[in-house]
Amino acid sequence: MAKSLVVVESPAKAKTINKFLGSDYVVKACGGHIRDLPEKELGVDIANGFRPRYVRIRGKGKIITALKAAARQTDRIFLATDPDREGEAIAWHVAQEISGNSREFQRILLHEITKSAVLKAMDNPVGLDQRKVNAQQARRILDRLVGYMVSPFLWKTVYGGLSAGRVQSVALRLICEREEEITGFIPKEYWSITASLQGQRTNPFEAQLVRIERRKADIPDEKTADSIILDLEGKAFRVWNIKRKEQKKNPPPPFTTSTLQQDAARRLNFSANKTMGIAQELYEGVDLKGQRTGLITYMRTDSTRIAMEAITSAREYIATSYGLEYVPQKPNVYPNKKGVQDAHEAIRPTSMSNEPRKIKKYLALDQYRLYELIWNRFLSCQMKPAVLDVKTIEIKADNYLFRASGST
Structure with a gap:
């Protein structure tokens, strides 16, 4: 007889965790929420403290029966649903359904699905967080x-x-x-003038008109623009001033849920739903050489905080792969904005040994593209700032001042 039952949300995660824990554990998936407010009535007793009335979700009867049967044959029950507000509520509903208040349940918080993280969490169980459960209930009641x-x-x-x-x-x-x-909004017409120029020893470049005599170049209409262009014909364009300065560009912070969705949309043309679906697969685990491994930390987070062991691992990887000159003297720390829950770390790879190019053959194309995006963002966040050589060239043509700028 198995000694312990572990309840997770998805079958994929159950398969991964079961391999880590071995034959002394039975790992079952509840498939997300198993109870909710009734579909065809309010389900909230407004006169009695807004008390919710929960019913089983249609189609979840077989899952609940299987969980109850497994619970009867185990000594301990661990609830390892997702480590957020919804996951806490799911754990609470599972506890209510399969044993009520007659047995003690232990809560397992898994921020990444790796063998070391799972074993560490199993050694450090906690109780159900009723505050998170109440918070989820309040949100659900408001929705209803x-x-x-x-x-x-x-x-x-x-x-x-x-x-x-x-x-x-x-x-x-x-x-x-x-x-x-x-x-x-009442639109206001304005025009700009850009000159295409090339010096004797330069490639073609563009410069924009910024001043006429000592005034800002304000061009209100086409007639004014045409008169300026006519006046510029035949005039010599001469370099008047060159300014150089060194500018540092700090790396962006590691991904949160929202910034991951934004960057994946911009760079990969992924929808928000597609990004989160693939991130869920990477979090729950993929098969690497026969070993199912979670590749990223929990993907629903608003925090830019990174665990110190992950920072240390990233700095060591950068020093080995790119050189010590890319490693800052102190680790880069990204303070959270006001109001952030900070329940979970930022989204990052679980191990620096799982380089994208090394595990590409084990991943679907979209999995690889998103994982590479997360990898690069995390790695760059622990590098030194980029140093840019910014050059601004001011060019005069009689009373007209043009300006061009660029960086390398």
């Missing part, structure tokens, strides 16, 4: 109250099929207010 009570009002006053929500209604207001600003 706004959606369930406001949506019918919209059906009557606007048209059927519209929906309201705790988040979407506020977002819609922001969109409408911004649209009103756009509609009410």
Whole structure:
């Protein structure tokens, strides 16, 4: 008989963790939430402290039965759902369903799915965090109250099929207010003049007109622009001033959920849902040489904090792979903004031994592209700032001053 039951959310994560823990453990997946407010009624007792009434989600009966059967044959039960507010609520609902209050449950917090992280978490279980459970319940109740009570009002006053929500209604207001600003904006015409130039020993470059005599170049209409161009014809363009300065560009902080989604959209053309789906796969684990391994830390986070052992590992990798001259004297630390929950680390690789190029053959193309993006961002965040040579050239043509700038 197995000694312990471990409950996780996804079958993929269950498979990975089961390999790490061995035959003394049974690892089962609950498939996410197993209980929720009823679909066809409010499910919230407003007169009695907004008490929620939960029912089993349709289709989850077999999963609950399997969890109960496994719980009856084990000595200990570990709840290893995701280490966030939703995961805490899922753990609480699983505990309520499979044993009520008759047995003690231990909570396991897994911020990365690697063998060392799983074994460490198993050695340091905690209790259920009722504050997180209550926070999730409050959010769910608000969702239901706004959606369930406001949506019918919209059906009557606007048209059927519209929906309201705790988040979407506020977002819609922001969109409408911004649209009103756009509609009410009175455009002001302006023109700019750019000269295409080439010196005797330079490649072609462009310079923009910035001053006319000693005034800022304000060109209100096409007629003014044409008169300036006409006046410039035949004039000699001469370099008047060259300014050079050294500028440091600090590396960006490691990814949070939102910055990962933004960068993946910009660089990889991934939707937010696609990014999070692939990140979930990388977090839960992929097969590397027959060993299932989680490649990144938990991907739902608002924090830029990094564990010191991960920083040390990154600095050692940079020194070995790129040279000591790329390693800053002190580790780069990125303070969190005000209001950040900081429940989890930033998104980073779980091990510097899993270089993207070395494990590429084990990954699907999109998995590789997203993992490489996360790897590069994390590695760069622990490097020295880039040093740029910024050059600004001012060029005069009679009373007209043009300016060109660039950096290398």
